[in-house]
Amino acid sequence: MERIKKERGRGVERERRNRKEHKTMCRKDVAWMFQQWDGNNDGELSIKELIPLETDLNEKCLKAYIDRCDTEPGNDNVITLDEWCDCFAWADNDRHEPPCHAAKHQQDPHLLGTFHPRCTLEGYYKAEQCHENFCWCVDKYGREFDNSRVMGGLPDCGQYATEMDENEKEELMAEL
Incomplete structure (x- = not known):
């Protein structure tokens, strides 16, 4: 009994940490799903956890849709809570989808050399964008300001828009 309480406590602690680090707005129904x-309450959906969803014969397009949810480079084969919520x-109103969010989901994030735009929580482009x-x-x-491109460092975007914080x-x- 004590072991079960400990495991539950660790799961709750992990869930609290994941919530604290969550960076994307998430509808309650989407977070619940x-x-x-x-299943293992680690804040990521692994291939094993996605198999029942991706092999549902009544939802033939679901696998292709879910595969596009994995947009963050470096954590292939898992979908984080942020990626899922994003x-x-x-999903139910793509006509009003913000431009950065739309661009992020129109490409295959697993292709080498793919540009991954940085988006705000609202789905618009952040002032600073970087690639290669x-x-x-x-x-x-997402419209680039003239003469703002620099190599190997960050441009001063404060003259065009709001500046980013230190983090x-x-x-x-x-x-880089």
């Missing part, structure tokens, strides 16, 4: 499929945020050692400034619709700067510099 993620929890139903996350993927289903506009180049960074540049864009407006919220965002560190994350971007780590990607």
Whole structure:
């Protein structure tokens, strides 16, 4: 009995940590569905956990749709809570889908050299975008500002838009 309480406690602690780190707005019904499929409660859906969804004969298109949810490079073969929430945020209303969110889901994230746009929680482009050692400034619709592209560093996008905080700067510099 004590072991079960300990395991439950660890699961609750892990769930609390995952919620704290969650960066994407998530509808309650979408988050609930993620929890139903996350059998080991680790905040990620593995291939094993997705098999029942992806092999449902009544939902033939679901596998292709779910495969496109895995948009973050580096964590192939798992879908995080952020990816799941982001993927289903506009599932029922794609006509009003924000531009960065739409661009992120129109490409195969697993192809080498693919540009992965940085989006705000609302689905618009963040001011600083980077790809293959180049960074540049864009407006919220993804339009690049003239003469803002730099190599090996971050541009000063504050002159065009709001500046990013120190954590965002560190994350971007780590990607370069």
